[in-house]
Amino acid sequence: MRVAILGAGSWGTAFAQIAADAGNDVSIWGRTPKTIDEINTDHHNFKFHPENMLPQSINASTDAQKVLKDADVVVLAIPAQTLRQNLSDWGASIPKAAFILSLLKGIEVGTLERMSQVTTEVLGINAERVSVLTGPNLAGEIIRREPAASVIACSNETNAHHLQDMCATPYFRPYTSTDVIGCELAGSIKNVMALAVGMAIGLGMGDNTKATVITRGLAETARLGVAMGADPSTFAGLAGMGDLVATCSSPLSRNRSVGELLGRGSTMEQARAITKTTAEGVSSAPAVLALAKKFQVDMPIVEAVVDVVQNSLPPAEVVKRLMNRTTRSEY
Numbered sequence: 001m002r003v004a005i006l007g008a009g010s011w012g013t014a015f016a017q018i019a020a021d022a023g024n025d026v027s028i029w030g031r032t033p034k035t036i037d038e039i040n041t042d043h044h045n046f047k048f049h050p051e052n053m054l055p056q057s058i059n060a061s062t063d064a065q066k067v068l069k070d071a072d073v074v075v076l077a078i079p080a081q082t083l084r085q086n087l088s089d090w091g092a093s094i095p096k097a098a099f100i101l102s103l104l105k106g107i108e109v110g111t112l113e114r115m116s117q118v119t120t121e122v123l124g125i126n127a128e129r130v131s132v133l134t135g136p137n138l139a140g141e142i143i144r145r146e147p148a149a150s151v152i153a154c155s156n157e158t159n160a161h162h163l164q165d166m167c168a169t170p171y172f173r174p175y176t177s178t179d180v181i182g183c184e185l186a187g188s189i190k191n192v193m194a195l196a197v198g199m200a201i202g203l204g205m206g207d208n209t210k211a212t213v214i215t216r217g218l219a220e221t222a223r224l225g226v227a228m229g230a231d232p233s234t235f236a237g238l239a240g241m242g243d244l245v246a247t248c249s250s251p252l253s254r255n256r257s258v259g260e261l262l263g264r265g266s267t268m269e270q271a272r273a274i275t276k277t278t279a280e281g282v283s284s285a286p287a288v289l290a291l292a293k294k295f296q297v298d299m300p301i302v303e304a305v306v307d308v309v310q311n312s313l314p315p316a317e318v319v320k321r322l323m324n325r326t327t328r329s330e331y
Contacts, residue, residue, distance in 0.1 A: 001024050001025070001072040001073055001166050002024070002025045002027075002070055002071050002072045002073070003016075003019045003024045003025065003026045003027070003071065003072065003073045003075060003166070004027050004029065004067045004068050004071035004073070004074050004075065004098075005019070005026065005027065005028045005029065005067075005075045005077055006029045006064065006067070006068075006074065006075065006076055006077060006078060006086070006090070007028075007029070007030070007075075007076070007077030007078040007103075008028050008029065008030025008031075008032070008035050008036065008039065008045060008060065009048060009077060009078070009278075010048040010049070010139040010140070010277070011077055011103055011137070011139045012028065012030075012075070012077030012078075012103065013028070013039075013045045013048055013049060013054070013139070013143070014049070014137075014139040014142045014143045015075060015077060015103060015133075015142075015167070016028050016054070016058050017054055017055060017058070017142075017143060018142065018167050018169055018172050019073075019075070019166065019167055020054075020055040020057050020058050021055065021145075021169045021171075021172075022166060022167050022168060022169050022172075024073075024166060025057070026055075026057065026058045026059070027058070027059045027060065027061065027066075027067045027071075028058060028059070028060040028061075028067065029060070029061060029062070029063075029064045029067040029068075030060060030062060031062065032047075032062075033062055035047055035060075036060040036061060036062050039054060039058060039059075039060035040059065040060050043055070043056050043058070048139070049139075049140070049143045052143045052144060064089070064090050064093060065093045068090065068093040068094055068095065069093075069095075070095065071094075071095055071098050072095075072097075072098060072099065073098060073099045073100075073101055073163065073166060074094055074095075074098045074099070074100050074101070075101045075102075075103060076100065076101070076102045076103060076104055076115070076119070077103045077104070078104070079104075079106075079278045079280070080104045080105065080106025080107075080108065080115055080188075080280055080283070080284070081106065081108065081109060081283050083104060083108070083115060083118050083119070083122075084108065084118050084122055087118070087119060087122040087123060088122055091122065091123055094123065098129075099129060099131065099159060099162065099163060100119055100123070100125070100129055100130045100131065101130075101131050101132070101133055101152070101163055102115045102116060102119060102130065102131070102132045102133070103132075103133050104132075104280075105134065105184075105187035105188050105190075105191060105280055105284075106188050106191070106280045106283065106284045106287075107188050107284045107287035107288055107291065108287065109283055109284075109286065109287050110287075112287055112290055112291050112294070114180075114181070114184040114185070114188070115132065115184060116130045116131075116132055116180055116184060127155050127180075128154065128155055128156035128159060129159070130154070131152050131153060131154035131159060131160055131163050131180075132152070132153050132154075132180060132183055132184055132187070133150055133151070133152050133153075133163075133167075133174070134150065134151055134153070134183045134184070134186065134187035134238075134239045134243060135148075135149060135150035135151050135238040135239055135242055135243050136148065136149070136150075136238060136242040136243050136245065136246030136247075137150055137243075137246075138246055138247075138250055138252045138253065139252075140252045141252065142171075142172065145171040146171065147171050147172075147173070148171065148172055148173070149172075149173040149174070149175065149238055149242070150172070150173070150174050150175070150238060151174070151175050151176070151177050151183055151237065151238050151239045152164050152167075152174050152175070152176050152177070153176070153177040153178065153179055153180045153182075153183040153184075153239070154176075154178065154180065155178060155180055157176060157178055160176040160177070160178070161176060164176050175237075175238065177234065177237075177239070179230055179231040179234045179239075181225065181228055181229055181230045182225045182230030182231050182234030182235065182239065182240070183234060183239040185221065185224060185225045185228065185230060186221055186225065186234060186235060186239045186240040186243060186244070187239060187243060188280070188284050188288065189217070189220070189221045189224070189284075189288055189302070190217075190221070190243050190244040190247050190248070191247065191255045191279070191280045191281030191284060192217075192255075192281045192284060192285045192288055192301075192302050192305050193213060193214065193217035193218075193221075193244060193247075193248055193281075193301065194244075194247040194248045194253050194255035194256040194259060194281060195255050195256070195258060195259040195262070195279070195281045195282070195285070195305050195308075195309065196213050196217065196259065196301050196304065196305050197210050197213050197214065197248040197249075197256055197259060198253075198255065198256040198257060198258060198259020198260040198261075198262070198263060199259045199260070199262050199263040199305075199308065199315040199319075200213060200259075200263065200315075200319070201256070201259070201260050201263060202259065202260040202261065202262060202263020202264040202265075202315065203263045203264075203315055203316060203319065205319075210248065210249075213248070213301060214244060214245065214248050216301060217244065217248075217301050218235060218240065218241060218244055220292075220297075220298075220299040220300070220301055220302060221235060221240065221244075222235040222240070223297050223298070223299070224288075224291065224292055224295060224297045224299065227295040227296075227297050228291075228295060254275060254277045254278070254279045255279045255280065255281040255282075257275050257279075258271045258272070258275055258279040258281075258282065261274060261275070262308055262309070262315055263315045267312070268282070268309055268312070281305070282309050285302060285305045285306045285309055285310070286306050286310055288302050289302050289303055289306050300322055300325060301322065304318035304319075304321065304322055305318075
């Protein structure tokens with residue numbers, strides 16, 4: 001298949017390698033001419049994966065129209081909050097019959113829409129054409145071809161299987177699902193929980209605290225998901241527990257790294273400057289909290305993260321508040 005990757009960041013580049021290794025004709029779009037030249041000439045993305053050579057068959061361009069021409073699959077790999085504007089710019093160039101595969105993990109600020117909803121709305125297409133890929137997919141490990149699995153969710157199971165075949169390799173194993181709501185929510189909220197785990201680490205707390213945040217964070221995620229119509233079993237699988245554990249446990253996680261800096265006393269602006277990457281949980285946290293209030297779901301960890309990243313409360317103070325909540329049954 002001809003695969004167009006829109007986004008030359010860390011995950012977009014890693015997925016381009018997956019698609020090329022699976023035997024597809026792959027092109028990447030990116031904004032930065034230097035990065036595009038490096039991919040074409042040196043077969044490297046030095047900004048994100050300096051030590052790993054990319055397949056020589058991958059082409060790159062700053063011209064989105066050129067990358068999208070005759071594409072069978074269009075892969076979205078840009079920051080979540082930029083999706084609406086970018087799709088407005090690209091819409092006329094996206095082939096009418098192309099599958100759309102979103103790698104994005106976020107909730108749009110303001111509309112509270114999931115990325116698949118934004119995509120169908122802006123492009124004016126049927127939801128069956130849009131799939132989402134999510135799971136424990138740390139780009140820094142996948143680019144080294146370390147074994148990983150993922151979930152491709154689509155309301156049309158046949159379309160999910162087509163995309164599954166497109167990106168299956170000896171080191172990347174995709175599963176399918178029809179629970180788009182659950183997969184997208186899990187992928188978005190795990191970034192918020194990773195911020196919370198990072199804050200705990202930055203405060204000097206240990207494994208008991210991390211395990212508590214991960215477990216109770218999964219419970220919060222599942223409560224909201226079920227209220228929105230998701231399949232509860234999704235949260236016990238790769239899209240739920242799998243992605244949550246990977247993102248909260250690994251120092252490769254951008255969201256956890258930002259959380260650690262906040263826990264050590266950095267301001268939000270300082271943390272952003274130091275990491276130099278997009279931590280989707282920062283912008284998604286207020287949107288997730290708004291969704292929780294809309295569906296009348298209690299999400300105290302999300303609320304605590306919002307108080308830190310948006311209201312500048314000290315992480316130690318919100319931890320104390322969480323521990324002083326009224327005791328109750330776990331279930």
